[in-house]
Amino acid sequence: MxxxxxxxxxxxxxxxxxxxxxxxxxxxxxxxxxxxxxxxxxxxxxxxxxxxxxxxxxxxxxxxxxxxxxxxxxxxxxxxRTVTAQEARDTYAVREELDGLGAALAAAAHTAADAAALRAALGEINSARDGDYRQQTRLDLGFHRAITGAAHNAALGDLARNLEQRVALIKHQTRTYNAHPDTAAQHAAILKAVLDRDAAAAREAARLHVRTFAALVVNEMNPDA
Amino acid sequence: MxxxxxxxxxxxxxxxxxxxxxxxxxxxxxxxxxxxxxxxxxxxxxxxxxxxxxxxxxxxxxxxxxxxxxxxxxxxxxxxRTVTAQEARDTYAVREELDGLGAALAAAAHTAADAAALRAALGEINSARDGDYRQQTRLDLGFHRAITGAAHNAALGDLARNLEQRVALIKHQTRTYNAHPDTAAQHAAILKAVLDRDAAAAREAARLHVRTFAALVVNEMNPDA
DNA sequence: CATGTGGATATTGTATACAATATTCCGAGC
DNA sequence: GCTCGGAATATTGTATACAATATCCACATG
CATH class of the missing domain: 1.10.10.10 (Winged helix-like DNA-binding domain superfamily/Winged helix DNA-binding domain)
Structure with missing residues (x-):
């Protein structure tokens, strides 16, 4: 040797x-x-x-x-960093667009390896449903990273990575545990649309998921509106 | 004193x-x-x-x-940095989404001061039509920054600023002079839709403008496709 | 003549020293 | 007792010194 x-x-x-x-x-x-x-x-x-x-x-x-x-x-x-409620709203508004784009591109461009990674990431989330919010945040970040990775768009990857981190920060600040009943179904819908290569459905599923979660978190941050 | x-x-x-x-x-x-x-x-x-x-x-x-x-x-x-044709395409794909979002938000949220800044930025572009590509790049960047600024979304501002800079870099690399005949009309259409507070029209106008310019630049970069 | 190997040179990465700004806390004055 | 300096301390910003890696060129070797 x-x-x-x-x-x-x-x-x-x-x-x-x-x-x-x-x-x-x-x-x-x-x-x-x-x-x-x-x-x-x-x-x-x-x-x-x-x-x-x-x-x-x-x-x-x-x-x-x-x-x-x-x-x-x-x-x-x-x-x-500490994030204000307004900054969180702003972040989610941008994330809705970028996650939608990422899902649409992933639907069109994902490879077999990407598909396996997506399934694995979602499997981890579902099998660790009862973890704490830290683990949940980490696994959710992994799923979204898998999607943006499958989009095979370097610029999107850079920006989405940035946004994901900011969202993770917001979650830690609010300690929001994602107990929304639609979460699992929404994740599954995103994955299915991507794997079906249905770009329009994937985009809308991703956007809906962001909207759902954004409402949850922003509501947690600030009692107003 | x-x-x-x-x-x-x-x-x-x-x-x-x-x-x-x-x-x-x-x-x-x-x-x-x-x-x-x-x-x-x-x-x-x-x-x-x-x-x-x-x-x-x-x-x-x-x-x-x-x-x-x-x-x-x-x-x-x-x-x-030198940018490949694929990276340029990726960048413009993302920029289309974000510029569209920025224009839509600007239509909804712009103030009187924003409106004045937008008019001023566009006026500079139109009165300096015969400058070189460097000046054109700088002024175009100013116009787009005015729009994203009028959107009043901090997260969008950060990401759009990043993208604008990358686009400016691409332009310098290709030395593309924006001689497309629709440019002035497209700029005017964006401004009008924003000032009319027509979010949907503003979004579509901004997206069209990005698509038009992206095709021009990417074509300049690489003979393929 | 091509090639690759070695050392000399240059450049970046890290550590430390020095300067400037901010923070803290104590005492003087009202 | 409270507030306003102000010195002492701590922390960041900048400069420089040292270490590690890369680049380049001469030279030997096939």
Whole structure:
């Protein structure tokens, strides 16, 4: 096993950059709700905890800020972002369009591998129905990512990923448990339309699902209208 | 005028951060086409030219990379992004949805100030019809930004801004001069529908405009299809 | 002559040092 | 007792130093 002879085409030894590791760590911590919305993130403390210097910490924080997961003003540090009810409404309005587009494109462009991934993602959701809202948020994110992935549109993938993360943040802020009775049926309808390659039905099913869930979450955030 | 007594609520003396200045400088240079797509950007050289250290340079570069204006792999530096024909098609497909949504929302939500800004932006385009493609790109971007601004949806604003920049990059790459005869009429139709608060018409007008221009640009990029 | 191998060079990635701004808390004054 | 400085502290912003990786070119080798 003379692996050390050639360069290093091994798959597991990807040249990991410290900043990427910090980014993934922080991102996961925020999306899993380990750091609460509004909680402050100190560069030095985080650096000491992870055993790295401030430089990669800062670079990861900047990326997450642009992702919309953190918020911060100059010289005042960053916090896990808190979202207002209006911002949540705005986000869902955009997400309705993009998820609709994603489902329509997925219906037209999905491959056999995409179909398998979609079925697997939905299966996980259905078999873990009684998990907590964190697990539910994570699995739901996985299902939607599978759809946008099946759309095979890089620009959509970038933007949808951004939106999904913001939605996950909103869910953690409200701690909304998706107990809506139509959820399972709506998920199934989206999957069926996509697999049937019915773009129009897929788009409408995805949009309806977003509307249903948006109403649930936004209502949870704010007593008004 | 004892301004020095209280903190410093003066508007013109915004606490400018070096990284923000570098970011705007680089962003403008890329969007104005001063740096050609594919051209390399060296951290040290740029730092010396601007008279700042590498730290704010790197932070600006990371932001622009996430914006989709630069591209780079680990340890290999960054270049002004080059876009493939497929990526351009993908981008326009998404933009059609978002611009349509933006126009529809703008029709419903625009204020008197928004209306004035929209008229001004369109006036600039029409009075500078004979400029080069750089000026045209800049003014067109201004018009679309005015629309998404009038939509008063923060999430849409973020994503649309991202998309607009990518489109501007594509235009510089193809050096497409928008000579399509319908352009002026389409712009006018969008503006009219928005000002009439006709959301459905505004959405369709915006989508048609994107489709028209996308066909022009994509055709310019690649002989196929 | 093509090729690939080695080192010299250049460039990026990370860590640390220094500067500027913000926060905190204590005491003076009313 | 409350409020308004103001110094002490802490934290972020920037600059620089060091480490790791990539690029380039000369040179040897088939």
């Amino acid at each position: 003379s692996l050390s002879q050639h360069s290093a085409p091994v798959a597991f030894a990807r040249p990991v950059l410290v900043r990427d590791g910090v980014y993934e760590h922080l991102r996961r911590a925020v999306l899993d709700g380990e750091i609460a919305p509004g909680e402050r993130i100190g560069e030095v403390e985080l650096g000491e905890r992870l055993g790295v210097s401030r430089t990669p910490i800062r670079e990861a924080i900047m990326r997450l800020t642009q992702d919309g997961l953190l918020m911060g003003s100059a010289n005042k540090g960053v916090r896990v | 004892s301004l020095s007594q209280h903190s410093a609520p003066v508007a013109f003396a915004r606490p400018v951060l070096v990284r923000d200045g570098v970011y705007e400088h680089l962003r403008r240079a890329v969007l104005d086409g001063e740096i050609a797509p594919g051209e390399r950007i060296g951290e040290v050289e740029l730092g010396e030219r601007l008279g700042v250290s590498r730290t704010p340079i790197r932070e600006a570069i990371m932001r622009l990379t996430q914006d989709g204006l630069l591209m780079g792999s680990a340890n290999k530096g960054v270049r002004v």
